[in-house]
Amino acid sequence: MPLLEMRAIHKSFPGAKVLKNVDFCLEKGEIHALLGENGAGKSTLMKILTGIYSKDSGEIHFDGSPLSVQGPREAEALGIVMIHQEFNLVPQLSIAENIFLGNEGPFTRWGTIRWSALVEASRRFLDQVGLSVAPTRTVDELSVGEKQLVEVAKALSKEAKLLIMDEPTAALTETEKAKLFSIMTALAAQGVSIIFISHRMEELFAICDRVTVLRDGAYIATRAIKETTIDELVSLMVGRQVEDRFPKVSVESGDMILEVEGLQNDRLKAVNLTVRAGEVVGIGGLMGAGRTEVARAIYGLDPAIGSLRLKTRSGGSYTGLFRHPAEAIAHGIAMVPEDRKDEGLVLGASVKDNMALPTLAKRARLGVIDGAEERSMVEGYIKTLRVKTAGMDQPVRNLSGGNQQKVVFGKCLETKPRLLILDEPTRGVDVGAKVEIYQLINQLAAGGIGILLISSDLPELMGMSDRIYVMYEGSITGHFTRETVTEEAFMRCATGGRP
Structure with missing residues (x-):
């Protein structure tokens, strides 16, 4: 029975x-x-x-x-x-x-x-x-x-x-x-x-x-x-055939967007990394290795010391670590955080309000938000990202995990970033929505955005990255290209060894 x-x-x-x-x-x-x-x-x-x-x-x-x-x-x-x-x-x-x-x-x-x-x-x-x-x-x-x-x-x-x-x-x-x-x-x-x-x-x-x-x-x-x-x-x-779980499209990389040297704090030890335009750069390692800590330090969430050089949206350059995320956003960095519900969304607010939140000033005239412009912007992202929602006024808490993640993507993309940091972007997302996110990553890279992809899913890292940095206890222990990385070499570096 x-x-x-x-x-x-x-x-x-x-x-x-x-x-x-x-x-x-x-x-x-x-x-x-x-x-x-x-x-x-x-x-x-x-x-x-x-x-x-x-x-x-x-x-x-x-x-x-x-x-x-x-x-x-x-x-x-x-x-x-x-x-x-x-x-x-x-x-x-x-x-x-x-x-x-x-x-x-x-x-x-x-x-x-x-x-x-x-x-x-x-x-x-x-x-x-x-x-x-x-x-x-x-x-x-x-x-x-x-x-x-x-x-x-x-x-x-x-x-x-x-x-x-x-x-x-x-x-x-x-x-x-x-x-x-x-x-x-x-x-x-x-x-x-x-x-x-x-x-x-x-x-x-x-x-x-x-x-x-x-x-x-x-x-x-x-x-x-x-x-x-x-x-x-x-x-x-x-209800259909999904031909490729990791539909990576190679893009010829462009100018250097991000250079980090000697990044360190109480969790990081002299981390060096680079990201070029159109490049997907993965960061992997076991839990506690320092992957998220690197993203937080770059984005200005955690204090750190070291050198950071960023090519900004205007074509100029910025040198120095950011003191808080507002500075990072202003200079062309956006971040999809690991924990979307605690750090990426206001769950009680609508799809519209969540997508519009980081860029309210862009649509403000004498302190008044242009509602028509805001709704037009949100409608565009709902359509482009294929967000399944009853409408832009639906509370974001009522969306599925994959659609919530698309809302986070939308709010980040509206900031027009040069560098997009993705921390566990497909965590808790189904196979169909994962493929859509991977295709979006391809589109963003093809548009010249540099992408820093942090993931605990090794097949995802190997399937979608052009290069991969491996971390162990706050340090970079390995650096591979898409052609040279293997699971064995990755795990050797992730447990403290060398390639």
Whole structure:
């Protein structure tokens, strides 16, 4: 008997049918992938299962009984636990407090929490996910990858029968990913069922038993992993053939746009790099290697010392480090940040307001914004970037991850940059939207923009970069061209060796 059966599930929101007659079946001890483009209905289906949303119609049976839960706490009490794509952590609390938040009962005595016992118990789950960080550290001190591992540890503490993992590897290094897969395999062997949502196809074939594909809110197919291919799954997802996952177009590079020498701070050690017009320059390395720190220092977010020379939009040059992002933007640098929801978007604001925010002064006359000009600009980017939205006044929080990322691209492009820094630009983005982003990168490079591409996805780096810098503990340890890079050489440099 299956652990979970969802039959003919329907769900609508005002103006949109999100799920249409969806079926899903999960066996005990199975790792089952749920696949589909952003907006296909994956997260909505899982939110119905965990009680965040109520279904409009359909049947759900869990562990042999009809399932009807009114919220995540009821679901967790039955053994259904979800790790969301967006973190559910309280930044100001410690790691240990976050792991047991809402489940402090075993550590209380006479109304008082036994903190030493809670901290010690949290260490066991941190050890399970391979996170060597003091449980007393606050979450706001952690990197994105470390926060993801805390989410996994938090889920493991709840003794799940069914564990839902929504993009759990998006910010993990290869070592951390291997550790997570080992944990998943061990849990499945113990009878725990896992629903695994990921846009990284290689992961599905490495860890999953079966895969179910959704498209536009409808059930498309279920396949045994051993009986399918990446090409078939991509075709099922998008309803068409995607010929090339990394459609790189080589562009003859032009003048030097960026030269960085001796860039250093408390996380960086004398970093040197260059970017030419029309060139895509990758920065890779394991988590904590300093990739994002380089971008932040160039963009003026973090203080640093060293030399920076930039060819500006006017054709002149600028020498010196930027004190804050406004200076960097004014001189022709734009940045798509790693964490789009915390650093790239105002979630409660509209698509229009988000795209217009960095360049309001361009459309202001005597302190008054030209609304017609602003709407025309936003309409242009919605069309060019193919943003799927009900309209420019729709709150950006209601868009899928891929479309939110396109909004971030739009606001950056409106600044007319000479250098565009992309930090994990396809994190949490589906295959179809990834290809669109790659094609946009090609177009921007062909237009003479220099691009600094930071990614933890090695195939992406190798597939889309003209040159790649590899980092380890704040230093550049390797520098490859597209023709000379290999996975073996890259990993050797990423772990402290040399080419």
